[in-house]
Amino acid sequence: MTLNNLKTSLVELDARSRAKALLDEGTFRELLGPFEQLESPHLEAQGIVPQSDDGVIVARGYIKGEPAVIISIEGDFQGGGIGEVSGAKIAGALELALRDNKNGIPVRPIFIFDTGGVRLQEANYGLLSIAEIGSAIIELRNYTPVVGLIPGKIGSFGGMSITAGLFSKLIMTREARLALNGPEVIEQEAGLEEFDSHNRQKVWQTIGGEQRVATGLADMLVEDDIPSMKEAIYDVFDKPASEKPRSTHVARYQTLLRATNPSYKMHPIEMRNLWKQIAEGKPVQQASTFHEPENGDSTYSRGHRWFEALAGTTSKHPDVQSILCADKEIAGGRARFIAVIPNPNGRFPRARNGEVGLEEGWAIAQCVREAVGEDRHGEKRAIVAIVDVPSQAYGFREELLGIHLSCAAAVDAYATARQAGHPVISLIVGKAISGAFLAHGMQANRILALNDETVNVHVMSKQSAARITRRSIEELEKATKKVPAMAYDIHSFATLGALFGIIAGVDANAPSKEDSYNVMERIHEAIRDVKSGSTGLEYRLTRTDGRQASILVRKRLEEQW
């Protein structure tokens, strides 16, 4: 029985049926399906029942008669969180799509979001995967549009929203939401007056599909109706856009930020009007300028100290004083150093303690892209990210104005630099947390870290992680013993293989001349190592045996591709 006006919902389907529904009829062929039982190796140890496909469906098939790969996240399993296996399925599929497109074999990539971000029980595996996924999308976009659909129920949150910011085109429904930090998390971190997560109307007005499309953070608004969604997807592939991806539009978004007044909470409608003006190229007024602190910075962060020690100067970004950026002649060439530091007088109140906020993400992108532009025809200078970032900024303004895209812009810039042949090195001197680390550090060819107990890599504070995974802090700490990806210390992170080296014997807090000399030596060593290797991130997979599942998933995917 069919009624003419009856819509066929995609949202109500599970991930596998969603993928089937969007592909041309009868062409669905699942890779690494449930009977292969490539489930997460990290959940049982924590008393959590795994799922046979780890919550990600990868399928080959056709989209309007052309070969395609569709990746669909199951939001009902662990909130659609990205762990090692699910992350490797996504990254691996995109890497294979890239390989084929590079070789002249067209494959249309489509991605169905339904995710809360990193799976907290596999924490740093999620971060590593998301960095690899982002890197693949940025390269793949050069060959084919990469289409994302956010149908809704969970929507897209966390690190996967940074990924969403990288897509060529995003299609959303009214029901769908797209944000870096969910309203509940913001309420928890910043209080009820910052964002009332129970005010559903406000939530959807701010991060819902309609608002996102009206403010250029997504491209197409569709009904929850399978034929309409298919049409929207066909549309993208039929008329490949001439416009560059939104995460590369640094100047445009910096204009937007300068035109907003962070001293009050802008209404979502006001943001729409402002965006309309900017998109139409009309001049907008600069809302407020930066005021230099009268008494100087009250905090002198570790990242700041290391920047001075290595770059030999304190050169602040002209508009965004929380970004340090300077070039220095080093042995064998030039290097650009970039750091994020606290600025108690920053325009955005939620980004004054060294967080990566709206302005910071775009300013990092600007610094990196400037170097890429200048070196286009010459020797590619090294880019060194000095990492001491406590988190991304949690706030209402941040979500309204698209902090996920600001972080995506930084990811995009670093990955673009790396793929263009710039040696990109990160040096973790303090905290390297979550979205902030994804934006500033995770796209490097090589990552170095200081051996110090306050040098931490993780996705969420212990208190928040315990609350969300419904465990006590003691239980959480016990779990980190079994699953090093959940631990916070740098030695546990090193077992996952992403580090080029841990630098011991230096004073992490107050570098002496000798310390900075020694660290610089290691940076040189990393740069030399990059120059002899590839521009990708695959190096991270084989350095330790911490990524066995990631390797296995990729190998099996390739066999079944």
Add this chain to the structure above:
Amino acid sequence: MNTIHLEFPATRRLTKRAHVGVVGSGDLEILLEPSEEPFAKLTVRTGTTGFDQTWQNVLERFFEENDVAANIKINDFGATPGVVKLRLAQALEVSQNDVEQLEN
């Protein structure tokens, strides 16, 4: 997490394997594969402890009514006995049906 192994005698062969469900709140995932041996062999993994007897009762009853030789894996996230029975019936239907399976 609790793992339960159960085995019931069976005679009827199945031709197709079946996968249904999601390890989501109040739901479960079932992987059913035809077996050459005269048993229905089950491995249940559940996040909820203390219900071994309930599982035993629900599954015993089901396989009394449905004589199928199969290896069955159940990944459970707190499904009620009613949901368990429904999902098992769905899995059986899929394994006996040539029509493309529809989920949810």
